[in-house]
Amino acid sequence: MAIRAHWSFAVYLGSAAVCGFTSVPADARTANVKLGTQPLDQALRSVARQTGTNILFTPESVRGLQASALEGTLSGPAAVTRLLRRSGLSFVTNSDDTILIRPISDAGPAALRTQKAVAPLNARTQSDSQIDGKSATPVQSTEGGLEEIVVTATRREERLQSVPTAVTAVTSKLIGATGIVDIRNLTAIVPGFQGGRNNGTFQPSVRGVGSTGVSVGDESNVATYIDGIYQPDPYSTLVDLVEVERVEVLRGPQGTVFGRNATGGLINVITPDPSFTPRGRVALRYGRMRNDANDYDLRGYVTGGLSSNLAADFAGMYRDNDGYIKDLVRGGYLGGARVVNLRSKFMFQPDDDVKIILSGDYANQKSRLNAWQPYQDNTAARTLPNVILPSGPWEASLSTRPKLDFERYNFALRTHFGLGSVNLETSTGYMHNKTYAATDSDASNIFLGQNLIHGEVESISQEVRLLSNSAGPLKWIVGGYAFHLKGAMDILLQSSNGLGTVQSTSLLPQIETTSYAGFAEGTYEAASNLFVTLGARYTTEEKKLEQVLNGADITRGGVSKDFDKFTYRAVVRYQLTDRTNIYASYGTGYKSGVFNASSTRTDAVGPETIKAIEIGLKSDPLPWLRTNLAAFRYDYQNLQVNARDPNGLTNFLQNAANAKLYGGEAEITIIPVPNLNLRSAISYLHAKYDKFELAQTYIPLPQGGNSSVTNDVSGKWMIRAPRLTISTGLDWSRDFRGGLFSITANILYSTKIYYDFLNLSKQKPYALASGQMSWEVPDSPLKLSLWGTNLANAKVFQQIRPGSLDTDVLYEQPRRVGIGAEFKF
Structure with a gap:
């Protein structure tokens, strides 16, 4: 097979053609790979045969190198990634999926690089990993090609295109x-x-x-x-x-x-594990918003080996945003935030079968982000003397100066032990969070109400997983999970008639949750290219509530409620071709019941459940085209929905009867020419309450504020569920003599979004545009950029909240434009 290699690999082709090119029919696939400890060149040839992958290397580059034992269901790139661990080698993939292996030192700035072979506990995308202290670019050749993304959606490393569920990896x-x-x-x-x-x-x-x-x-x-x-x-x-x-x-x-x-x-944020190769970066961004509001963002990261088997890293961020919401009462601006975020990891890896990672993070925020304003001037203070009403977006007239602070610290311990045909993994997590919020309840400069809340939550979790790691038609995982949470709030609710008389209500809820679960899931290759997955989970949970109202224990020592549920999932996946999979799944989901801790109610809201059918297609029909499609239908029962007490000050949950939802999504990536990536993500959703007869709704009053009325909203559109969203974007780069120039742009369009059960409060259709231009200085670790968000300065609601005293609203940030500089080392 001809190999297109127009850059540094040209010098390798002579010797590679003699004895370094492993060539098999181009039918690359995921296979059950099983290798013992052996010379690296032999291991690479075995992987080529077992996975149907073309692999090109020179004898000099692998001479004297040993490969550790390898076993598991892997694609060619995933297997090579593991084999090259600590070898000083990396690889690239060209347009016909041939893997080209080279020393890391040959990775020039114009080369298209993949990940360094250090496999973390959670798989990483080849486009995001680091080589020789510099960020890798997507796995695509100069002739055009798609990046190979590996995800952990099934708790094990798998190609995104082989996972039979709808998942987006950003x-x-x-x-x-x-x-x-x-x-x-x-x-x-x-x-x-x-x-x-x-x-x-x-x-x-x-x-x-x-x-x-x-x-x-x-x-x-x-x-x-x-x-x-x-x-x-x-x-x-x-x-x-x-x-x-x-x-x-x-x-x-x-x-x-x-x-x-x-x-x-679910959302899974995956951070890099420490690397034994020293590297780091520092990035500074400066931006401006309306009213000359400054926006500073400083970030840094450093990692490296402390010994032959111990590595560490440190990441830090400091962000300081001036206020951009005009304070019509005191002057100045609200909406500013000052945030510090620190994280560090230590990784101990004595051999390929043992990995232990200890991590900790700390976050602190001081802000005035909760500066609400009336939606369509709807506040109970509207007709009172001396009231000041905002005349446009990003303005606030509040009697209470808002405050929203939190402090969080987490610790985690993750372990991985290779035990031959099985792997043992554990995850231990600890979280501690403190919150303080002061919020105006009527969104006006007339004091009609405010909420003052101090909160503290502590939780610990432990999970143990046993995963198969052997060749054969069956892959399985079994595990157990334990979780404990304790939380408390000090809530002071104050209200006034607007004439100076203030009434106060104090709530001191304490909540405790203890939960245990066991789960198992297996995937069996029932026939050639036909895979059947069955999984189940059983959860049992106890919740306790103690509530003190104005000094009196209204729960008389506490109330408790037990919940348990069996959930399951079945999937059939068929691999039509090496690049195309179709699947169909049926699954259930469950959210436990919960007490209304911030209300005078002491009853628990029942659990909500969902039954879901999904069919999908994931296909890379051409080297430059990816098309992922999914369609779904949900039967959603006993929805837990939030409402506000008739006094307008507190919130409580209630169960809606049920809802029916169906829709579909398309994610398309096109690389029509070298270095140009076009992407689009489309979502269509039909979401209505099927039966919701006792919904708490709010009807605007002529004098301002709302009347709380129970209504049948069956057939109404669900809140926060736009019918259609379309996201389109492009990434383009070109390597000039003066450096690498790149452009990234993205536009999101959304149809209207409702925020109340009667569909009275809504966000009109909108579009948000963002973009960045960057220039990488040649022969330098410096990158400069010009960036902008919400470029059209669209007026988009972040949230709308109807209540008795008002219907208030918070806007997304206005247009931000700025410059940035990044230095890598």
Whole structure:
């Protein structure tokens, strides 16, 4: 087979043609690879035969090198990645999927590089890993080719294109180029994803399924993980993306191996593990917003080996944003934030079968982000004397100066032990979070109400997994999970008649959750290219609540409630060709019941469940084209939806009857010419309440504020569920004599979004555009950039909240433009 190699590999072809080119028919596939310890050249030839992969190398490059034993179901690139661990070699893949192996020192800036062969506990995309201290680019040749992405959606390393579920992997390069700061901003590029926020709580939704609760102990039904470890508190899951490899967003219920409270799906933020090769980077960005608001962002990362088997890293971020919301009462601006985020890992790897990673992170935020303003001037203070009403977006007139602070620290221990035909993995996580919020309840300069909240949550989790690691038609995983959470809040609710008389209500809820689960999942190759997956999980959980109202224990020592559920999943996948898979799945999801901790109610809301059917196709029909399609239908029962007490001050959950949802998604990548990547993600969703007869709704009053009325909203469109979203983007680069010039652009279009059960409060259709131009200085580790977000200065709501005292709204940030500099070493 002819190998197109127009750059540094030309010098290798003479000797490679003699004895270094392993060539087999071009039928690359995932195979059950089993190798003993042997010379590296022999191991590479064996991988070529077993996986149907063409591998090209020179005898000089591998002479004297030994390959460790290797066993597992792997693609050719994944197997080569493991074989090259600590070998001083890397590889590239050209347009016909031939793997070209070379010394790391030959990796010039114009070369298209793949990952250095150091396999972490959680698989990494080849486009995001680092080589010789510099970021690797997507795995594609100068003739055009698609990147090979490896994900951990099934708790083991698998190619994205072989995983039979809808999952989007967002690489670190795309995160940086599109101006994504935290996981909420993934809305711009992930189909079916909405990154909502209510004050300090992260409220994501996937395919119309998402939580709106704000009580202590109320975990989201779109679960958030960091390096595979569950993050339960919605106040601490608005994660800044500091030095990440990728973010995986799994759409649809994850009822088995990730099964805790993942009714709608999950978000897994994967950070790099330490490397034995020293490298680092420092990046500074400066931007401006309206009213000359400054935006500073400083980030850094360093890693390296401390000994032959111990490596460490450190990542840090400091962000300081001036306020951009005009304060009409005191002057100046609100909406500013100062954030510090630190993370470090230590990795102990005495041999290829043992890996132990200890990590810790700390985050601190001081902000005035919760500066709400009335939606369509709807506040109960509207007709009162001396009231000041905003005249446009990004303005606030508040009697209470808002404040939203939090502090979080996490510790995690992950281990991996290769035991021959099985692997043993454990994950231990500890989280501690403190929150303080002061919020105006009526969004006006007339004091009608405010909420003052101090919260503290502590949790610990332990998971043990046993995974098969042998050749054969069956792959399996079994595991157990234990989780404990304790949380408390000090809530002070104050209200006034506007004439100076103030009434106060104090709530002191304490919540405790203890949960245990066991799970198993297996995939069997029932016939050639036909794979059947069956999985199940059983969860049992106890929740306790103690509630003190104005000094009186209204729960009389506490109340408790037990919940348990069996969830399951079945999938059939058929590999039509080496580059095309189709699949069909049926699965269930479950979110446990929860107490209304921030309300005077002491009853528990029942669990919500979902039954989901999904069919999909994942295909790379051409070297320059990728098409991933998915269609789904949900039967969603006992939805837990958030409402506000008639007094307008507190929130509570209630169960909606059920909802029917169906829709589809398409993710398309096209590389029409070298160095040009076009991408599009489209989501269509039909989401209506099937039966919701006792919904708490709010009807605007002529004098301002709302009347709380129970209504039948069956047939109404679901909240936070746009019918259609379209994200399109491009990445283009060209290596000039003066350096590498790159352009990245992205546009998100969304149809209207409703925020209340009667569909009265809504976001009109909108578009958000972002972009970046960068220049890498030749023969230098310096990269300079010019960037912008919300380039059209669109007025987009972050959240709308109807209540008795008002309907208030918070806008997304206005246009930001700025410059950046990055230095790698």
